[in-house]
Amino acid sequence: MSDLNTTPKTNAKPAPKTTGHEWDGIQELDNPLPRWWIWAFYATTVFTIVYWLFYPAWPIGGSFTKGVAGFNNVTYTAKTVEGKLVEKTTHWNMRSQFMHDTNQWQAEQKPWFNKVSQLPPAEVAKNAELMQFVNSAGKTLFSENCAACHQQGAQGKVGFAPNLTDDHWQYGGAYSNIETTLNIGRQGYMPAFKEILTEQEITALASYVLSLSNESHDEKLVAEGNAIFHADKAGCYICHGDNAKGRIELGSANLVDKIWLWVDIPNDKSKEQKISHVKEVLYAGLNRGVMPAWQERLTPEQIKLLTVYVHDTLGGGK
Amino acid sequence: MPSNTKSHPVIAIHHAATVTRSVKGHFRNFKTAILILAYTVYFGLPWLPWTRGDEKSQAILFDIAQRKFHLFNLTVFPEDIFWFAVVLVLAAAILFFATGLIGRAWCGYFCFQTLWTDAFIWIEHWVQGERNARLRLKKQAWNTEKIIKISLSHSLMLILSGMTALTFVSYFVYAPHLTSIFFTLNASNAVYTTFALLTLTTYTAGGILREQVCTLFCPYARFQGVMYEHDTLAVAYDSKRGEGLKGRIIPIAALKVKAARNEAGYGDCIDCGYCVQVCPTGIDIRNGLQYQCISCGLCIDACNTVMDSMNYPRGLIRYDSERNLAQPIPAKPKLVWKNLKTIGYGIAIIIALTLLTMNMLRRELTEVSIEQVRQPLFTILSDGSFRNRYQLYIVNKTEKTVTYQIALKGIPQSALDLGSIPAIKIEGGEDLRINFKVNLPAELARKTKRFTLVISPKTSDGQPALNAIEANVNFNSKQPT
Numbered sequence: 184m185s186d187l188n189t190t191p192k193t194n195a196k197p198a199p200k201t202t203g204h205e206w207d208g209i210q211e212l213d214n215p216l217p218r219w220w221i222w223a224f225y226a227t228t229v230f231t232i233v234y235w236l237f238y239p240a241w242p243i244g245g246s247f248t249k250g251v252a253g254f255n256n257v258t259y260t261a262k263t264v265e266g267k268l269v270e271k272t273t274h275w276n277m278r279s280q281f282m283h284d285t286n287q288w289q290a291e292q293k294p295w296f297n298k299v300s301q302l303p304p305a306e307v308a309k310n311a312e313l314m315q316f317v318n319s320a321g322k323t324l325f326s327e328n329c330a331a332c333h334q335q336g337a338q339g340k341v342g343f344a345p346n347l348t349d350d351h352w353q354y355g356g357a358y359s360n361i362e363t364t365l366n367i368g369r370q371g372y373m374p375a376f377k378e379i380l381t382e383q384e385i386t387a388l389a390s391y392v393l394s395l396s397n398e399s400h401d402e403k404l405v406a407e408g409n410a411i412f413h414a415d416k417a418g419c420y421i422c423h424g425d426n427a428k429g430r431i432e433l434g435s436a437n438l439v440d441k442i443w444l445w446v447d448i449p450n451d452k453s454k455e456q457k458i459s460h461v462k463e464v465l466y467a468g469l470n471r472g473v474m475p476a477w478q479e480r481l482t483p484e485q486i487k488l489l490t491v492y493v494h495d496t497l498g499g500g501k
Numbered sequence: 502m503p504s505n506t507k508s509h510p511v512i513a514i515h516h517a518a519t520v521t522r523s524v525k526g527h528f529r530n531f532k533t534a535i536l537i538l539a540y541t542v543y544f545g546l547p548w549l550p551w552t553r554g555d556e557k558s559q560a561i562l563f564d565i566a567q568r569k570f571h572l573f574n575l576t577v578f579p580e581d582i583f584w585f586a587v588v589l590v591l592a593a594a595i596l597f598f599a600t601g602l603i604g605r606a607w608c609g610y611f612c613f614q615t616l617w618t619d620a621f622i623w624i625e626h627w628v629q630g631e632r633n634a635r636l637r638l639k640k641q642a643w644n645t646e647k648i649i650k651i652s653l654s655h656s657l658m659l660i661l662s663g664m665t666a667l668t669f670v671s672y673f674v675y676a677p678h679l680t681s682i683f684f685t686l687n688a689s690n691a692v693y694t695t696f697a698l699l700t701l702t703t704y705t706a707g708g709i710l711r712e713q714v715c716t717l718f719c720p721y722a723r724f725q726g727v728m729y730e731h732d733t734l735a736v737a738y739d740s741k742r743g744e745g746l747k748g749r750i751i752p753i754a755a756l757k758v759k760a761a762r763n764e765a766g767y768g769d770c771i772d773c774g775y776c777v778q779v780c781p782t783g784i785d786i787r788n789g790l791q792y793q794c795i796s797c798g799l800c801i802d803a804c805n806t807v808m809d810s811m812n813y814p815r816g817l818i819r820y821d822s823e824r825n826l827a828q829p830i831p832a833k834p835k836l837v838w839k840n841l842k843t844i845g846y847g848i849a850i851i852i853a854l855t856l857l858t859m860n861m862l863r864r865e866l867t868e869v870s871i872e873q874v875r876q877p878l879f880t881i882l883s884d885g886s887f888r889n890r891y892q893l894y895i896v897n898k899t900e901k902t903v904t905y906q907i908a909l910k911g912i913p914q915s916a917l918d919l920g921s922i923p924a925i926k927i928e929g930g931e932d933l934r935i936n937f938k939v940n941l942p943a944e945l946a947r948k949t950k951r952f953t954l955v956i957s958p959k960t961s962d963g964q965p966a967l968n969a970i971e972a973n974v975n976f977n978s979k980q981p982t
Contacts, residue, residue, distance in 0.1 A: 308921035315934050336876030348880040348890065440883030449881070495920045496936050 238275055249274035259283040292320065296484040299491065304358040308495045321492025324485055328477065337497045341447040343471070347497045351442045355431040356498060362490045364474065365481075371434050371472025376417060376465050384411055388419070389461035395427055395439045399454055434472070445469060519712055519783030520639070521622060522632035522775070526802025535610050536619055544664070547671040554900055554929050563673050569930055575861070576930055578898060580868060584857060591853040596721070598846035600728040602838060603820070604735040608722060609797035614714050617665070617707035618781060621658050628654040632778060658708040659700070666699030712782035716793045726792055731824040732837035736796050738787045738818050739826060743770035749787075752811065759813050769813050776800035776818060786818055867905075867958050868896035869970045874936075879946075879977045887946035887978040890938045895956065897927040899967070903958045909939070910953035910971070916941050939976065946978040 204211040215221075234240065237255040241248040255275040259282035260268055273279045295316045299307055307313050326335065332344035339346035345353065353371070354364050376385060384407075391408025394400040412419040412427070420427075422435040429437035436444055443449065446460040477486060549560035553571065562571045570577040577584065599606050608615060629635045629650050638647055670692055671679045682688045683696075706714050715722045729735065743749060745768030752771045756762045759769065770787065777785045779800060782793045786800045804818040821834040838844070874890040882888055897903050905925040909917055918938040919925075927933050941949060957969040 305921065309923055311922045311925060311933055311935055314920075314922065314936070318934065318936055334876075336874070338877035338880070346877075346880060348877060348888065349882050350888075351883045437883065441881055441885040442883050 257283050259286050295320070296488065299488050300484040304362075304487065304491050304494065307491045314491075314495065317488055317491050318496050321488055321496060324481070324489055325492060328481065329489075332474075337493075341443060342445050344474075345444055346442070347493055349442060349498060351437060351440060352498070353429065353431065353434045353436060353444070356494070358490055358494055360431065361493050362486060365486050365489055365493075366476060366478040368476035369434055369472065369474040371469060373422070373435075373464070373469040375468030377467065380411070380417055380465070384417075385462050385465045386458065387411060388417070388465055389458045392427075392438055392461050393448070393457055396441060396443075396448070398448065398457060444472075519781065520632055520635050521781055521783075521799075522778040522803075523626060524775075524779045524799055524802045524806065526799075526805055528798030528802045532610055532619065532797065532799075536616055539611075539616055540620075544668050547668060547676040557675075559676055561672060562675065565673055567930075574900075576898065576900070578868070578896065580896075581864070584860065587853055587857045587860075591850065591857065594846050594849040594853060596725075597728055598843065598850060600725045601730055601733060601840075601843050601846065602836060604729065604733055605722070605725050605794070605796040608715065608725070608795040612795075614706060614719070615781075615795060615797065617661075617703060618711050620661060621707045621711075622781070624657045624661070625654050628657065655708065659704055662700045662703035662708070663696070665703050666696045669699055670695050712793070712795075715782060715795055722795070723792065728842075729790075729823075730837075730840065730842065732822045732840070734820045734822055734834060734836060735790060736786060736794060736798055736801060736818065737790065737821045737823075737826055738770075738776075739816070739821070739831065740768075740787065740789075741826075741831075742768060743787065743817050744768040757811070759811075769808075769817050771807065771811060773807055775803040775807055779803045790823070864898075865970065866898040866967050867903075867956065867970050868894075868898060868932075869956055869972055870894045871954060871972050871974055873975055873977075879979065881979075882940065885943045886940055887943065887976075888938055888940045889976050890936065891974065892934060892936055893954075894932065894934050895925065895927060896932040897929060897958075899960075900929040901960055902926060902928050903960055903967070906957045906959060907937070908955040908957065910955055912939070912941060912945065912949055912952045912976075941976065941978070943978075946976065947980060949976045949978070951975055 200213040202211045202213045235248065236251045239247050239249050252274070256272050257275050257279040258270065258272045259279055260270045261282055263269055271279070295313075298313060299317065302310070302313075307317065325333075325337065329337070333339050333347055334344070337347040345351075350356070352360065354360055354369055376388075380388065387404045387407035388411050389408070390400050390404035391412055394405045394408075411417055412423075413425070422430065422433055423438055424430050424435070427438040429435045441449070445464055448457050448460065451457045451460060481489070546561055547559055551558050551560040551562075551571070551573065553576075558571065560571075560573050564571065568579050596607055625635060629638055638650060641647055667679075667683065670683075674688075674692065679688065679692070683692065710718075745763060746766040748768065749770035749772040750756060750762075750767045751773075752762075756765060756767060762769065776787070777783075777800075779802070780786070781797060781799065782795055784791050784793045786794065798820075801818050801820070805815045808815050808817055819834065821831065822837065825831045825834055838847075870893075872892045872894070874892065878889070880888040880890075893907075895905055903926075905927065907917065907919070907925070908914060916939050918940060919935070920937070922935060925933065925935060939952075951973055954972045954974050955969055956972070958967040960967070
């Protein structure tokens with residue numbers, strides 16, 4: 184390219200190249216596309232053709248081309264509606280690629296799930312390294328399955344789902360209790376007393392219940408309520424126990440602690456408001472405490488892991 | 502200015518690598534010594550065994566998967582990225598400092614491009630012979646000799662490039678293991694991709710493009726030019742001495758002796774062209790300071806050789822400053838460092854170096870971060886007390902297993918609930934995330950806004966205990982309504 188260095192530079196523009204075509208004095212200029220552009224175009228064309236061999240591309244009627252058969256297959260295992268594990272091999276598509284990747288990730292998790300399922304829950308909780316897995320996998324499982332009722336941080340919602348980060352466990356806070364709860368679900372029930380007790384009796388009973396949690400109260404009403412609580416007419420003591428601390432076999436609430444499941448007493452402003460809230464529960468009873476059974480939806484390993492997660496990461500049960 | 506100054510293009514576009522002639526001399530020896538040293542270090546370092554814990558390893562290993570960068574006994578974690586920034590600042594300051602003093606010393610003697618080009622030229626010289634032989638080979642038609650010689654030299658260059666690439670990868674994967682899996686085709690795609698890419702770039706940059714990398718691609722080559730001062734020592738041709746009054750001339754019989762030449766008005770340059778032939782960037786130093794000059798000093802060696810054979814004094818081409826050369830009678834070249842720029846860069850180097858050393862010496866071998874669980878911010882327990890939950894993250898930056906004890910300051914120790922975890926034990930270089938709870942009775946909880954968590958590392962074998970780390974943590978509760 185010595186001419187590059189020796190050709191004198193002038194400002195005069197050379198006459199443009201033409202293709203030689205001319206109509207009525209209009210000339211067709213010959214300005215080719217830049218060479219790099221042409222080559223990039225050829226390269227992308229070749230790429231496209233190679234792409235057709237490997238990936239779904241052209242729509243044909245209701246179907247589409249699937250690439251050359253067997254060139255780019257994806258194999259994955261998935262559960263059918265009947266619960267059978269089947270292995271499938273298909274042409275490449277995003278859905279099967281996703282299933283394939285999910286299979287791989289599950290295989291990576293498998294050894295950890297195995298470790299958790301092989302050890303008793305108390306031993307899992309002692310293993311700091313294993314608890315790291317329980318914390319992260321448990322959080323995901325909880326978010327996907329439990330958070331809809333118990334909320335994202337397991338803080339629950341008064342009148343709807345219990346708080347799992349406190350130390351109160353209606354159905355027992357031991358590993359075995361929690362695992363049972365997860366497996367078969369729970370349903371709480373309290374009868375309505377509208378028909379059984381008079382207005383005066385219900386007010387007295389509500390005062391008694393509030394006095395158990397050290398809320399301000401009227402001594403006379405409380406004594407009256409105490410009597411009703413332990414009498415057979417209403418039979419409160421049968422479920423809640425003589426000491427009103429609840430019974431985990433039944434899931435009846437502990438009435439003497441500071442935790443309120445169904446009415447938000449700590450946030451009520453006045454004594455009257457508190458009494459009226461407790462009275463509402465006594466009037467109407469409760470049939471809302473339903474927790475579904477998870478043994479059909481989650482694997483035993485997942486239930487085991489969630490048991491440890493709920494017990495140790497969230498609440499720390501008794 | 503030289504009397505026969507030719508107009509030369511602003512950008513010289515070469516379409517073939519410059520073919521250089523070999524030369525002997527101080528600068529050649531210096532360059533060879535650096536090449537041998539650099540290659541010994543670069544190719545040998547991954548094979549220096551080093552034991553870490555019970556694991557066999559190598560002295561320098563950048564473990565990407567584990568996010569640990571081992572430099573002898575120092576393990577650098579990603580959190581120490583700050584050091585890398587300081588190292589870069591330091592490198593830049595040293596480059597500027599050196600360039601202001603002695604020109605592009607980095608380019609001429611230390612740059613990878615220079616080193617590998619030098620090695621490739623050596624291969625070419627070894628296979629194809631001296632410059633004239635190589636030029637002849639270049640011009641001749643493709644016959645058996647040309648095919649053999651060209652393919653042999655390029656194969657050798659490719660092999661050296663491949664070794665370079667493989668060595669680079671072995672800084673990231675345990676070298677003996679890498680070598681065994683690499684040749685049995687069991688290494689990962691990342692290894693083969695890096696290998697292929699580096700082999701290709703090394704071969705292309707060092708074997709084919711050569712000086713065009715310096716003149717056309719390299720930004721350093723361009724911006725180092727602005728760091729030159731009038732006092733900067735650079736490779737320069739003493740044109741007053743070389744050209745005299747009438748210019749340079751070949752030594753015809755009457756002009757062989759220096760006195761006779763000077764008498765006739767001619768300079769000392771005998772126009773033999775040796776300095777041009779040895780130049781790895783293919784320039785003529787007699788045209789003055791040029792951006793293509795990488796300051797390698799080979800033309801000094803060439804000229805000195807010729808001056809010796811002519812019995813003229815050495816130093817027609819030498820390291821000298823622009824200011825000195827402009828004097829009627831140039832003095833002996835000397836290093837001028839007493840100016841604001843040089844001293845400033847010197848101070849910058851000292852500050853960066855001090856910061857880096859202090860930071861490395863004072864680094865905590867325990868990295869702690871505590872995050873409060875914010876959903877829920879607090880929980881009321883059955884007895885009315887408050888519970889806050891936290892996630893604690895500890896990195897053990899030592900080589901040994903360390904047990905961490907957690908103490909509370911400002912609130913009773915009994916408030917801490919670590920669950921069933923008996924002891925926080927972390928192996929050397931590992932980390933751990935654990936959840937813990939703090940339960941405070943209602944009265945105390947309402948008074949507590951913050952408390953301090955003291956994490957004391959205890960080594961099992963009576964090593965000097967590391968510093969305890971204190972962290973302030975928020976505690977949330979609710980005032981009674």
